[in-house]
Amino acid sequence: MTATTHPTPAPFTTEDYTARMARVVDEALEVGLDGVIVTPGPDLVWLTGYRPTAVTERLTMLVLSPGIRPTLLVPTLERPDAEAAEGAPGVGIVDWADGNDPYQVASGLLQTDGRFGISDSAWSLHLLGLQRALPETHYRALSTSLPMLRAVKDANELSRLAAAGAAADAAYAEIVRLRFSGRRETEVAADLARLLREFGHEQVDFTLVGSGPNGANPHHQPGERLIQPGDAVVLDFGGLMLGYGSDTTRTVCVGEPSPEVQQVHDVVRAAQQAAFEAVRPGTTCQEIDRAARSVITEAGYGERFIHRTGHGIGVTTHEPPYLVEGEEQPLQPGMCFSIEPGIYLSGRFGVRIEDIVTVTGDGGRRLNNTDRHLRVVE
Missing domain, CATH: 3.40.350.10 (Creatinase/prolidase N-terminal domain)
Incomplete structure (x- = not known):
């Protein structure tokens, strides 16, 4: 490496x-x-x-x-x-x-x-x-x-966010090469933290690893559960690099996924894409939330999407703007935020996909670029 x-x-x-x-x-x-x-x-x-x-x-x-x-x-x-x-x-x-x-x-x-x-x-x-x-x-x-105090980033800030996003992507590319089955969530989380630092992060803020039923808790803290074959595993991780944040989520499967895990992942991926395609200057934050939520609702999982679609990021990993119903703040070029819809089936598994996105003059640009299809790991 x-x-x-x-x-x-x-x-x-x-x-x-x-x-x-x-x-x-x-x-x-x-x-x-x-x-x-x-x-x-x-x-x-x-x-x-x-x-x-x-x-x-x-x-x-x-x-x-x-x-x-x-x-x-x-x-x-x-x-x-x-x-x-x-x-x-x-x-x-x-x-x-x-x-x-x-x-x-x-x-x-x-x-x-x-x-x-x-x-x-x-x-x-x-x-x-x-x-x-x-x-x-x-x-x-x-x-x-002054809720939008730090929301619009200049070119220097955007370059730092892009570097942090690329470093988080590099950490993901390495973690999926490692073995998951038979290891504890805490062990995988420690590997993620190590990789973030190796790829340039000066601070690791979180490495969430939710396997099997634990993935149905969006903020599950890594525990001693042994990851099993067939588990969907939610990986949500980030921190600060060059003083600016990274935050990305991918869901992987240990061995071949069941038809249901694959179906749910496909729905979340379509919702994340729909929200990304809705990004453009002048669109309100709540419209991005609606774009993701409508896909999940139409697929019959509306009640299982239990959090906002995204949050701003900058010198902290969570800051305004927030992509949630009722937030009528219009998007402006230079704003940066996560798009992270999810579906959570209590007691069974969860799926979330998250990228950091910045608003451009005519749309949006992803700062995370790893494959969003369901990745099979060992």
Whole structure:
């Protein structure tokens, strides 16, 4: 086995981070906010490149408001790390020392009666502290006020997602060469994790292996069950490479599949293809869900498709947009998300097929390209 190689993407620049922060300010104004408060998590990484080495009770937050230079408030002992972040040249850094009230320091960065979007991951300790220091301020969750904050990817982000997808594909191409029968789910999952790292992932987020009846649980965690001849096995795996996510699912069969396993797999494959063909700018997220669901419903398995059709992906493996009924967000070029319909027959087996797809100017492009037909393994 030889590791795949991918062109190394250019580093994100100060200008990239500055443009992202400016865009967030503009979008905040459009929805009636006076600014945005970003605490440690994926939004902070995306906006500044800063990932605190440890997320603790000490207040860390980025403040973005119109007419004011972006400012990152950090504990004094973490200032050197913040100054070393890729996007640090584009922000002002203010620190606070242990023994001082960080919320009083923060109050000097915020409009006293402002309306702010705040990260969903903000600790209630910090939100209550801000409210105590500035009782006239109001706060809204970023997931509701700016849900598409990171949804549209630029060319550099797309190249990282494509590399992560290709690496996950390479891991799949190797795992199906190994023996499944007589091995525990945990053993196959460990092989998947090893392969993802060998093909370039710096972080493995999940390696779900659901064999036989366990495949009917969409989020089954690998266990000690011995994989048997005739089992359908759901393989769902991914993580981060170059700071961006991979997430793919294939269902394989140990030995020749039964007619029912083959039939169900054919239905899921047709549903996944129908959803992919529905991708184009202007189409709403719920229409992609409907395209997949209608195929499965017409085949008589509608009640066995028990989750949304997909989720966005970027610096995390799950983020907006979500492909689900009721989500009327129109697709835009550069959005990236999974398409992963499934059928789950309780106590018997399950089938899921998943690719990451990006919206192009006139349709969609898959970032996973392994064979979607039912693969027979030993």
